[in-house]
Amino acid sequence: MTEPAIPRYTFDERSQLIASKCGVCGYVSCPPQQTHCDQTVEPVALAPEGTLESWTTIRVAPRRFNAPYLLSFVRLIEGPRVVARLEAAGAASAPSAGARVILAEGSLGASGGPRRAVLVASLPAGRPGREVR
Numbered sequence: 001m002t003e004p005a006i007p008r009y010t011f012d013e014r015s016q017l018i019a020s021k022c023g024v025c026g027y028v029s030c031p032p033q034q035t036h037c038d039q040t041v042e043p044v045a046l047a048p049e050g051t052l053e054s055w056t057t058i059r060v061a062p063r064r065f066n067a068p069y070l071l072s073f074v075r076l077i078e079g080p081r082v083v084a085r086l087e088a089a090g091a092a093s094a095p096s097a098g099a100r101v102i103l104a105e106g107s108l109g110a111s112g113g114p115r116r117a118v119l120v121a122s123l124p125a126g127r128p129g130r131e132v133r
């Protein structure tokens with residue numbers, strides 16, 4: 001059985017998310033790329049904050065994952081969009097597009113599962129997002 005396609009994010013020793021930045025055009029890529037504009041890129045640590053763009057509830061998942069869980073697209077301050085598990089417990093309201101989220105290293109699987117490649121986005125308590133109509 002093949003592994004589900006989960007982006008392979010990289011974290012530094014302080015658990016900061018690592019991306020790559022092109023020295024020619026300034027493009028920031030997360031997960032990091034090896035080259036951009038036919039040039040070698042530099043690794044950069046990203047701020048752990050972003051904006052929730054979209055989210056969905058996963059109700060049926062591979063056995064090694066604990067369903068249901070929320071999966072989201074988050075736009076980082078530096079520009080890249082990442083996929084992250086969304087933690088909404090303790091939030092003032094249900095998740096909505098435009099909400100500010102904090103990112104951290106985490107696990108999508110059962111407790112004790114791998115922690116190297118999954119981002120967790122948390123909604124700060126008392127900070128709802130804007131309504132989308």
